[in-house]
Amino acid sequence: MAATILDGNWAAAKVKEGLRARIAALSAVGVTVGLATVLVGEDPPSARYVAMKHADCAELGITSFDHRLDANVTIDELLAKLESLNSDPRVHSYLVQLPLPSHLDQERVLAAVAPPKDVDGLHPVNLGLLALGEPQVVACTPAGIVELLRLYDVDLTGKHVVVIGRGVTIGRPLALLLTLNRPGLNAAVTVVHSKIPTLGDYTRQADVIIAAAGSPGIVTADMVLPGAVVVGAGTTFEGRTLLSDVADDVASVAGYITPRIGGVGPMTRAMLLGNAVRAAEVSVG
């Protein structure tokens, strides 16, 4: 039987529907949600992602602020920009688009974002709260994957999820999120990565495979149990073409699968908007 397509555009529209009411409630008390982005340099995929985030904000009536810095900006200049955003009352939350040019220390930059304004959930305090099982702001892609599966009634309770990738934006926070003691979560999680030579030995034991390695085609049909849920979250660009971590032939084996385009991406963007709305709500008290 053909796999059910996990349609991120459909799911993101549902998430945005719920956000519209919350944005209207904030508007009724005189608050316009404000989200800022900081883009350093001109990496084309990053510039496209940032442009999409601003378009999403415009669609929902969120005011967005677009800060662009030269690729050669010094760490002190970048930190000064973040300091100004931390104290700007119009900006309820913001993000620094990753990856940063190699001369900038990513950990230092992420730690300079005021935790209540960290729309990405990547500040050490927010990652630490997730590790403690008391999350406040959850990283957008992990949150988007979980919400996508929830909207398709994929219950992860007691399921074995194999996460491929341990990066700070997806794999690491996702593993923490999936093990939370919450309805629909409570999964058994195995995290594998590029240093594991026999990925298939792990994935062939999985009810759910989430590929976030940024390694095109790393999941092939022979690595998947018939009927398993397969989510492709890793992104690699070849020019303007988005390559998935999940090979095309996986669709013939999986029970549920994300499409190459319009799967996780729209959900990441929707959860970003959700975190932005939440930051504005928290600021109102």
Ligand code: GUN
């Ligand atoms: N680049 C790729 N993923 C992300 C993300 O989740 N947040 C930011 N800020 N940049 C990214």
